[in-house]
Amino acid sequence: xxxxxxxxxxxxxxxxxxxxxxxxxxxxxxxxxxxxxxxxxxxxxxxxxxxxxxxxxxxxxxxxxxxxxxxxxxxxxxxxxxxxxxxxxxxxxxxxxxxxxxxxxxxxxxxxxxxxxxxxxxxxxxxxxxxxxxxxxxxxxxxxxxxxxxxxxxxxxxxxxxxxxxxxxxxxxxxxxxxxxxxxxxxxxxxxxxxxxxxxxxxxxxxxxxxxxxxxxxxxxxxxxxxxxxxxxxxxxxxxxxxxxxxxxxxxxxxxxxxxxxxxxxxxxxxxxxxxxxxxxxxxxxxxxxxxxxxxxxxxxxxxxxxxxxxxxxxxxxxxxxxxxxxxxxxxxxxxxxxxxxxxxxxxxxxxxxxxxxxxxxxxxxxxxxxxxxxxxxxxxxxxxxxxxxxxxxxxxxxxxxxxxxxxxxxxxxxxxxxxxxxxxxxxxxxxxxxxxxxxxx
Numbered sequence: 001x002x003x004x005x006x007x008x009x010x011x012x013x014x015x016x017x018x019x020x021x022x023x024x025x026x027x028x029x030x031x032x033x034x035x036x037x038x039x040x041x042x043x044x045x046x047x048x049x050x051x052x053x054x055x056x057x058x059x060x061x062x063x064x065x066x067x068x069x070x071x072x073x074x075x076x077x078x079x080x081x082x083x084x085x086x087x088x089x090x091x092x093x094x095x096x097x098x099x100x101x102x103x104x105x106x107x108x109x110x111x112x113x114x115x116x117x118x119x120x121x122x123x124x125x126x127x128x129x130x131x132x133x134x135x136x137x138x139x140x141x142x143x144x145x146x147x148x149x150x151x152x153x154x155x156x157x158x159x160x161x162x163x164x165x166x167x168x169x170x171x172x173x174x175x176x177x178x179x180x181x182x183x184x185x186x187x188x189x190x191x192x193x194x195x196x197x198x199x200x201x202x203x204x205x206x207x208x209x210x211x212x213x214x215x216x217x218x219x220x221x222x223x224x225x226x227x228x229x230x231x232x233x234x235x236x237x238x239x240x241x242x243x244x245x246x247x248x249x250x251x252x253x254x255x256x257x258x259x260x261x262x263x264x265x266x267x268x269x270x271x272x273x274x275x276x277x278x279x280x281x282x283x284x285x286x287x288x289x290x291x292x293x294x295x296x297x298x299x300x301x302x303x304x305x306x307x308x309x310x311x312x313x314x315x316x317x318x319x320x321x322x323x324x325x326x327x328x329x330x331x332x333x334x335x336x337x338x339x340x341x342x343x344x345x346x347x348x349x350x351x352x353x354x355x356x357x358x359x360x361x362x363x364x365x366x367x368x369x370x371x372x373x374x375x376x377x378x379x380x381x382x383x384x385x386x387x388x389x390x391x392x393x394x395x396x397x398x399x400x401x402x403x404x405x406x407x408x409x410x411x412x413x414x415x416x417x418x419x420x421x422x423x424x425x426x427x428x429x430x431x432x433x434x435x436x437x438x439x440x441x442x
Contacts, residue, residue: 041279048272051392064258069173102134130230140171165195217249242287307337324368330407
């Protein structure tokens, strides 16, 4: 009975501890996730060059993406132009459906006249600057013949780029119910959806694969052939309402389902960032929240060299060698390792040595001959607190690694030296065994 009481007390004590501590962990996790207090359902901030994630909030929740979908259309148009399948000055004759869609009330559009020719460049600018939905459909038809074929291409390309958590049902990002009874895919009231992470990854590939996208995205206004001037919906561009120093792209979006969204990119000095905010409550709020997240990135992060070139791990500056003129070889990192990190946190990272087991024998030795510069493993950067470093791509993950190579050459010993070593080893073993036996007698 006493033991039962003791056990009950112990269980109760453990329960109290968990009840007290676990809520603390939950609060810390929530605070870490939304440390900026953004008024957005989801958000993410990445370093544009490496794809390193600097901040995220609900980044894997799938939400409506609205006209930010047009970044995929931009990618595929720019790809088609790069491949010579489409030309900027190529003429496109506007059909009845595209004309009617361009005149549909309540939609973002540049008016397109049925039967009139427009160049691919004119349609692309209407899409990228004023988010022209009809112009987007016209471009989809140019690239793939029909918008239905183009939507299939959008989903295929998203998978090729390594995006997760996405579904495209049209080229523009509109709700299918707004397409005048012509939805190319999906249900009648369906819309394109993506996670913030997938959206950022699309923007990352768009900027890095086709940096010329910024030439159009950075234009504050469009002077169209109809004589009208259309302001860019990205109000953070120079001269517009929410001007932000360094912003030169990328794409806004809004529907009732998606709320107000914005994928922005900005460059200050030699650092470019990409931010995504999703499902904010108003046009103004999406820009205000984007300003918060960009300020956080530019004010708190910078690129630093953390591991120098020719770095040697203190615990393993060399590796043992067999069949060589020397019995060990010095090793060091081939290159330096740099990363975008939070200011003042350089000492919170450590290099970890990973040896190539295929190069080593069962005793952990290299076999001569060994050439100077021969790769024997790599160094990887890790936080000392054990947390993982998040990147959008595997290439980004490799950016915090450096090959570890032989710092010198070790020639293979000649047959006579190897024979004598073998003989010496044999007799050494014999004498060692004899000595152990004699010692055992006394």
